[in-house]
Amino acid sequence: MTESSRPPSDDSRSVDYEPHAVDVLIVGAGAAGARTAIQLVDCGVDPADILVVGKRRHGDAHTTWARGGINGALGTHDPEDGWAVHAADTLNEGHHLNDPAKVEAVTRRMPALLRELDAWGMPFSRTDEGDIDQRYFGAQSFRRTAFAGDHTGESLLETLVERAQSLSIPYRENVFVSKLLTDEGRIVGAAATDLDTGDFLLFEADTVVLAAGGYTSLYRRHSSRDDENTGDGPALAYDAGARLMDMEFVQFHPTGMVGARYGDEWDGRLVTEAVRGEGGRLYNAQGDRFMERYSPDQMELDARDVVARAIDAELAAGRGTEYGGVYLDISHRDPAFIRERLPRMSERFADLGVDLATEPVEVAPTAHYGMGGVVVDDDGETDIEGLYAVGETMAGVHGANRLGGNSLAETIAYGQVAGDAIAARLAEGNDADADATLHTAARRHFADLATLAGSDGSTPPETLLDDLREILWDHAGIHRDEAGLVAGLDALTALRGRAIDLDVGDRTSRSFEFALNLQFGLLVAEAVLRSAHERTESRGAHHRPDYPDTDPDWRRNVVVERGTLGAMALSTTPVDEPSAAVRDALDAGYELDYHQLE
Structure with a gap:
C-alpha cells in the first residue's frame, strides 16, 4: 500500500489529522494481538507492513491478570490426556x-504452541524431571494447565512482547481507536486519537485485527482495571456492520477480592483459580466447607459458574463474613509450597497484612470474562471483508461458560490461526482503492470527536460509566429474570438520555477517554441485556430463576446485528456437532478425581 495523503476538503467541520498507511493494523496490545503479529512475520509478511496499537503502554494489557495457567494437553502428569479430551471438557463447560x-482449532494447536513458548523463553514452572509442569483446574478431566507460578499471563505477555520486538514489529502506545471505516462491506481503515497529544490519526489498512479484549469491566465488581475490557472490540465491530453472538454469557469468577476488607482499589480483583487448583478450600463464616453441599464430587474445582452461584447462595443466606465474602483457605499446604506455587498471591496479601500460608482470605464473585463477542469464521474473519477478531473479542470458543485456563490458550491459538489466514490474504494482493471514501468518513468522525471534546455539559462521563456498571450488576448479574432485565433496559434508555449532556475535557483528558468508553459501553450493555432477555432458560453462566431449567431446544446461539433504523435485531442460529474424535471423548466420560488433592 502506498502512503496516503489527505485530500483537500470543503467540509466546514473538518479537522486536522495524521494519515498513516499500513497493510495490517492490529488493535490491542495483549497476547492475542502480539501472537497475531508474530505469526504474520513468521509467514513472511514484512514487519514494516504491520502496526500494533494499544490504549496503554505496550505490554500493559489485561493478559497480565490471567495468572493461573494456560491449557494444553501435554500429558506431563496424565499421559492419557489428549487434545480431544481437552475439546470435550471445553464443550462440557460451555454447555x-x-x-x-x-x-478443535484451539485444542489441537495448544501442545505445540506451549512448546513453542517454552523455546521462546517463557519461564514455565517445572517438574522434578524438568518438564513443563501442569496443575489441576476446575472442571478439567486431567492436569493440563501449564503455568508460571501464579503469574502465567504476565510471563506470557512478556515473552510475546520480547519475541515481537526481536522481529522489529512496530507498535504505537496510547492510541484509542474509536471507529472502523468500511467501503462496500470491506475494511479500509480506522480512526483514532493519540491520547498523549490529542492528535487525530487515520490508519489506511487493507486488514484490521480486533484484539481489544472483552467487556466485563462494564460491571460494578470486576477483575479488570476500569480502563480496560470496556467493550471496545465488540462495539467497533458492531458499528462497522459485523454481528455479535453469545453476549448474555458473562463469567463471574468465584474468587474476587472483597473491597470492604482490603480496600476499594482491590474490590473484585482476582484471587487466581490456582489457589483452588493447588488445594484451596472454601468456608463460610460459620466454618462450614459449604461446597460439600453444592458439589460433593468436584468441590472447589467444579465449574466456575457452579462455585460462583454457591458462594452467592451462602451470602444470600446470611452465612458470609461481615465484609460480604466467604473464606478461601490454603493454610493446610506447606508454606514453602505456597510461596513457590503462588508467589504473586502471597506477595499481594502480605502487603495487605495477610499471610496466605497461615490464614484465609476473603473472596466473593466478580465479573471476569465475556464469552460473547464478534461472530467470526474459522479463520477469525468477521462479516466485514478484511476485518478479523481474536482473543476475548471473538465469540465461539467458550459457549455458555469458559473452562479455566482456556482464555490464554485462545489468544495464542487464534493469533496463529488469524495470522496464517491474513498472510495468505496479503499474498493474493488487493488493488482496491477506497481513498475518497476513507477520508470522507474519517473527516466526519473526527469532526464529531472535536465537538465532543470540551463539551460543557452537566454530567461527567465517568459518573455515567459507574451508573452503567450498576445497571448491569443489578439486572444482568449472576441471576437474571424477566422483570429485572426489562427494568435494566429501561434504565439503560434513561442513561442514554443523560449521556447527551456530558462534561468532557480536551482530547488528552481522562474524561474524553471515558466518554468514548461510555459510547462503547452503552452499546455492549444493550446487547447483553437483550440477549439475556431472549434466552428463556438457564445454561452455564446465564442463570434465570424464572426459567431454572436447561432447555434442549435452546441449544442455539443468540446473534445480535443492526436492524432497521439502527435498532438491534436478535436471531438464533443452531450449533454444529463435534467431530467423531471429540464425540468419542465425550462418550468416554472422563472426569477429574478431585479427592487426589485431599
Whole structure:
C-alpha cells in the first residue's frame, strides 16, 4: 500500500489529522494481538507492513491478570490426556453452545504452541524431571494447565512482547481507536486519537485485527482495571456492520477480592483459580466447607459458574463474613509450597497484612470474562471483508461458560490461526482503492470527536460509566429474570438520555477517554441485556430463576446485528456437532478425581 495523503476538503467541520498507511493494523496490545503479529512475520509478511496499537503502554494489557495457567494437553502428569479430551471438557463447560470447529482449532494447536513458548523463553514452572509442569483446574478431566507460578499471563505477555520486538514489529502506545471505516462491506481503515497529544490519526489498512479484549469491566465488581475490557472490540465491530453472538454469557469468577476488607482499589480483583487448583478450600463464616453441599464430587474445582452461584447462595443466606465474602483457605499446604506455587498471591496479601500460608482470605464473585463477542469464521474473519477478531473479542470458543485456563490458550491459538489466514490474504494482493471514501468518513468522525471534546455539559462521563456498571450488576448479574432485565433496559434508555449532556475535557483528558468508553459501553450493555432477555432458560453462566431449567431446544446461539433504523435485531442460529474424535471423548466420560488433592 502506498502512503496516503489527505485530500483537500470543503467540509466546514473538518479537522486536522495524521494519515498513516499500513497493510495490517492490529488493535490491542495483549497476547492475542502480539501472537497475531508474530505469526504474520513468521509467514513472511514484512514487519514494516504491520502496526500494533494499544490504549496503554505496550505490554500493559489485561493478559497480565490471567495468572493461573494456560491449557494444553501435554500429558506431563496424565499421559492419557489428549487434545480431544481437552475439546470435550471445553464443550462440557460451555454447555455445548461452543463452535466445535473453533474449539478443535484451539485444542489441537495448544501442545505445540506451549512448546513453542517454552523455546521462546517463557519461564514455565517445572517438574522434578524438568518438564513443563501442569496443575489441576476446575472442571478439567486431567492436569493440563501449564503455568508460571501464579503469574502465567504476565510471563506470557512478556515473552510475546520480547519475541515481537526481536522481529522489529512496530507498535504505537496510547492510541484509542474509536471507529472502523468500511467501503462496500470491506475494511479500509480506522480512526483514532493519540491520547498523549490529542492528535487525530487515520490508519489506511487493507486488514484490521480486533484484539481489544472483552467487556466485563462494564460491571460494578470486576477483575479488570476500569480502563480496560470496556467493550471496545465488540462495539467497533458492531458499528462497522459485523454481528455479535453469545453476549448474555458473562463469567463471574468465584474468587474476587472483597473491597470492604482490603480496600476499594482491590474490590473484585482476582484471587487466581490456582489457589483452588493447588488445594484451596472454601468456608463460610460459620466454618462450614459449604461446597460439600453444592458439589460433593468436584468441590472447589467444579465449574466456575457452579462455585460462583454457591458462594452467592451462602451470602444470600446470611452465612458470609461481615465484609460480604466467604473464606478461601490454603493454610493446610506447606508454606514453602505456597510461596513457590503462588508467589504473586502471597506477595499481594502480605502487603495487605495477610499471610496466605497461615490464614484465609476473603473472596466473593466478580465479573471476569465475556464469552460473547464478534461472530467470526474459522479463520477469525468477521462479516466485514478484511476485518478479523481474536482473543476475548471473538465469540465461539467458550459457549455458555469458559473452562479455566482456556482464555490464554485462545489468544495464542487464534493469533496463529488469524495470522496464517491474513498472510495468505496479503499474498493474493488487493488493488482496491477506497481513498475518497476513507477520508470522507474519517473527516466526519473526527469532526464529531472535536465537538465532543470540551463539551460543557452537566454530567461527567465517568459518573455515567459507574451508573452503567450498576445497571448491569443489578439486572444482568449472576441471576437474571424477566422483570429485572426489562427494568435494566429501561434504565439503560434513561442513561442514554443523560449521556447527551456530558462534561468532557480536551482530547488528552481522562474524561474524553471515558466518554468514548461510555459510547462503547452503552452499546455492549444493550446487547447483553437483550440477549439475556431472549434466552428463556438457564445454561452455564446465564442463570434465570424464572426459567431454572436447561432447555434442549435452546441449544442455539443468540446473534445480535443492526436492524432497521439502527435498532438491534436478535436471531438464533443452531450449533454444529463435534467431530467423531471429540464425540468419542465425550462418550468416554472422563472426569477429574478431585479427592487426589485431599
